[in-house]
Amino acid sequence: MSIYYKMVFGILVAEVSFFSVLALPLPSKIRKPLVSVLVRPFLNDIIQVAIKCMLGFVLLLFVDSINRVYSVEQELDAINPAGGYSSSRMEVLSRKFFAQRNMYLTGITLFLTFVVVRTFNLVRELLELKDHYHLASPDYDTSAEEKRNVELKKELQSKIAERDAEIERLKEKAKALQKEI
Template sequence: MTLYYSLVFALLMFEMLVFLALIVPMPFNWKRGLFSFISHSPIVAKLQYGMKITFIFILILFIDSVNRVYRVQQELSVSKNAGGAAAAVAGSERMEVQARKFYSQRNMYLCGFTLFLSLILNRTYTMILDTLRLESEVKSMKGEKPATDKKDNELAEADEIGQVAKLKEELRKRDRDIETLKKQSKGLSDEYQRLGDDFHVSDGTPKKDV
């Protein structure tokens, strides 16, 4: 196995270990702290950027290995159709072509599984983050505040205070609007009563215009 395919195999083993680490059950606070570190660590961000570039090269190797498998398959078809006096020579060449086919398929499967596992890791990481967020929301709704640092608590309290002040201001505005509507309603009622008195006499018959 060449050096770059050995590195691809090492990367595949590393991905398997990371996947096992992601699915290992652990307490909620530990898992939350671990994924918070992964999400905000600049070192992990640089590592992820480097891994993306690496996977681009692995994709190129995968395409090349698929092309090699196709060409070897074509050579096998040609050697299979060869016959007559060149049968012995064709037999030795066929063994060589079979060996190259095996190595090409091995490289194709190696690169393919490495790329496929990278997609699984990305999706698993995203699903775990969503699960942790939902668990935090459930705990907060039940009144169980998750363990967070002091700065996060201060920011959350400040946000709550700001929301309460905003709601109080809206309530005051609505109270003023209600008072204004009451005054307008009372004024309309008085005006209606006055018009009724002008157009009706005391016995209930309308007044005649002079």
């Protein structure tokens, strides 16, 4: 297997592992940080461009492998079938096997790329909907949050009242200093 097909196989293994992590039945408390950690590198523009270039490269390899399968098939048809299993026929059959292997490898890599992207978007949407549901659900206990919000509001109002009083005191002091001058 040539080096670029080894790289495509590495991409395929990475996609399978990424998809497996996304498909695991994990609770939302674990899944949400995991998804945010997994998506963080893909938000970088440079990495997005590199991924698009890799997909273009894999697509070119896929088209090339389809052409190779077609040409090897034509070559196999041109060989005299009455000759049995001659060495030339076996050589063409082995090239056909390798061409088909490369076609399936690149094809499944492209397909799995789109599956992983769609699965990731679905998982992210599911997490957002769960968060929205928990906030809007009447059986979700928000009394503790409401109490905390009320306490924070009272605390902020008292701080604002203190600051207003200090501002008034400083204004009076400024007026007194202005009269002295």
